[in-house]
Amino acid sequence: MKSSVIFGGKVPAEGKAEIKRILEIDKEGGDGTYLGLPECFHGFKQELLNFIRERLQGRFQGWFLKALSQGCKEILLKSIALALPVYAMSVFKLTKDLCDKLTSAMVEFWWSNGSNKKKIAWVAWQRLCKHKEEGGMGFHDISSFSQALLAKQAWRILQRPDSLVARVLKSKYWRNGSFMECGEDLLIPNTGLWDTQKINELFTEEDAASILNIKPMIHKEDRLCWGFTREGSYSSQSGALAVAEQLRYRGIPVERACKACGAEQETICHTLFNCPTARDTWSDAGLPLPERGLSQNSVFLNMHHLVACTKSKDCHTQLR
Incomplete structure (x- = not known):
């Protein structure tokens, strides 16, 4: 039988023996892996999840040795590289540092020429994440x-x-x-x-x-x-x-139009700030708006205004 049972550190020996007898499993596990993740975790999550970056970079190292076209790189990135951390991402929230490192590894692979040397990234990764039509x-x-x-x-x-x-x-x-x-x-x-x-x-x-x-x-x-x-x-x-x-x-x-008003393109900025429904919500909340109104295309400027309002002494306590 390939089954094994894993016990916590505080389970007494007699308790382990009884559980093994009931389950009819003699083998103890904990040292192996399941779908790429260690069966047991110890220490900091960031250190534990570094194996994802190591596996991805190891895979890239093998690919670097081959002269691949951009079409081949696209397939490898979408079907294999991005699939490696899926199970881990379903269990743990990846740290920002790890996400940045994984993205950096993919960017480096995309712009490399097979010589395993860093090349200039001529287009931002955020733009590469757009749909091909855009x-x-x-x-x-x-x-x-x-x-x-x-x-x-x-x-x-x-x-x-x-x-x-x-x-x-x-x-x-x-x-x-x-x-x-x-x-x-x-x-x-x-x-x-x-x-x-x-x-x-x-x-x-x-x-x-x-x-x-x-x-x-x-x-x-x-x-x-x-x-x-x-x-x-x-x-x-x-x-x-x-x-x-x-x-x-x-x-x-999907349709570009906003589902609420049907007029403007449904962007984050429109949905949160400029859609009539959103404007009514901000108005009902009594939030003081900028003299020129909220930005039509900058979520950052609008969020900056909201944060500034919460820090203002003139802002009502309940509104904060």
Whole structure:
């Protein structure tokens, strides 16, 4: 039998023996890999996930030795290179540093001439990620794709609460509630404050820091609905590519017009700030707008204005 069982460090020897007897499995695992990931993880997540970069660079090293056309490179990047970290991205959120390094390795491979020497990147990677109809090559943004895959796992847990993985995670993280309420077990009762000690015990240093930076809002009700699909169900595609401009940017044939107003092209800036629905929302919120109005094409300028408003002494406390 090829099956093996993995035990935590705190499981006593007699407990291991009993479990092995019940399962009729004698072999203990933990040192192997599954779909490219180590069976057991220890240490910092960033160090553990470096193997993805090493595998990708190792694959590129073999390809560098061959004189490949741009067409061959395109196929290799889309069908093999981008497929290597998919399982890891479905389990872990890749760090920004790792995403940058993976992107850098792909950029270097794309512009190389087979001599394994760095070449000038004549076109920005963001432009290469555009659809071919818009002058790009249809490559994917790793960071957005990783986030979308993780969100898909969360949606599966919500939709299939009786699945094995959902029951295992529930026993550890939201034993007395639901998946969407699991954060409540990490709060100090009746305070709305994080239980720092518990969070540091349950999560890695990096994840714990991210959680502690979130401000809990315990007095607001939650409702479950994904707003970027007609049926309200989440998909990794809709998670990574939420507006029409971004969908077409990556090769998905959809209408360019905004779904809400039907007039303007559905860009991120239009959806969040310039669509009549968005403008009504900002107006109802009482947010002071710039003298010349919000920018028509710069998300950065509009977000900068919002952040400045929250820091202004003249801004109402509730609006902040």
